[in-house]
Amino acid sequence: xxxxxxxxxxxxxxxxxxxxxxxxxxxxxxxxxxxxxxxxxxxxxxxxxxxxxxxxxxxxxxxxxxxxxxxxxxxxxxxxxxxxxxxxxxxxxxxxxxxxxxxxxx
Amino acid sequence: xxxxxxxxxxxxxxxxxxxxxxxxxxxxxxxxxxxxxxxxxxxxxxxxxxxxxxxxxxxxxxxxxxxxxxxxxxxxxxxxxxxxxxxxxxxxxxxxxxxxxxxxxxxxx
Numbered sequence: 210x211x212x213x214x215x216x217x218x219x220x221x222x223x224x225x226x227x228x229x230x231x232x233x234x235x236x237x238x239x240x241x242x243x244x245x246x247x248x249x250x251x252x253x254x255x256x257x258x259x260x261x262x263x264x265x266x267x268x269x270x271x272x273x274x275x276x277x278x279x280x281x282x283x284x285x286x287x288x289x290x291x292x293x294x295x296x297x298x299x300x301x302x303x304x305x306x307x308x309x310x311x312x313x314x315x
Numbered sequence: 316x317x318x319x320x321x322x323x324x325x326x327x328x329x330x331x332x333x334x335x336x337x338x339x340x341x342x343x344x345x346x347x348x349x350x351x352x353x354x355x356x357x358x359x360x361x362x363x364x365x366x367x368x369x370x371x372x373x374x375x376x377x378x379x380x381x382x383x384x385x386x387x388x389x390x391x392x393x394x395x396x397x398x399x400x401x402x403x404x405x406x407x408x409x410x411x412x413x414x415x416x417x418x419x420x421x422x423x424x
Contacts, residue, residue, distance in 0.1 A: 224355055228355070231422045232422050235422065247361050259356070260353075263352040264349060264378070267345050267378075271345050272337060272340075274338045275338060276392055277335045277392070277394065278330070281392070
């Protein structure tokens with residue numbers, strides 16, 4: 210979460226700086242009365258850099274995708290409520306021989 | 316016992332609805348943010364007319380590729396169909412794009 214936000218803020222700051230540089234460039238062009246079609250090359254590079262950073266942040270920051278398949282591993286319902294109605298303590302397991310060496314077969 | 320058999324192919328698969336909603340919201344936030352950023356860049360760059368709209372659809376295509384990569388290219392694991400990740404949010408973001416595009420066009424004039 211932290212790095213994505215930081216990259217997004219950095220990208221936004223670069224874009225804001227590019228906007229300010231463009232406004233100043235336009236003021237200079239007004240003084241020299243030249244025609245304009247596009248900002249200077251270094252501002253365009255700055256725009257591209259800011260765009261790339263913001264695109265990366267825009268894709269990485271929103272929450273990561275969660276699986277929608279009902280049978281996938283992370284969607285299993287594994288915790289059952291501790292409901293005493295379904296707990297049986299009086300059963301035939303008492304009659305089995307108590308062998309401490311018995312291991313669970315896995 | 317035999318009634319608890321397999322699912323026929325006509326049945327609608329049950330999906331985790333809240334995860335699907337969260338994923339769709341995540342795409343929507345991504346596309347809205349990218350539309351705004353694209354609008355600012357288009358305005359500063361000085362695009363006018365059709366060029367700006369072409370730039371917007373280019374940004375959306377790159378965003379689609381990015382979202383595909385984010386879903387590790389197995390779209391059906393995270394969504395119920397392909398159109399969600401490719402088309403959803405594109406036209407909603409268009410309005411935000413035009414707003415920020417026109418507000419920053421004056422940077423060059």
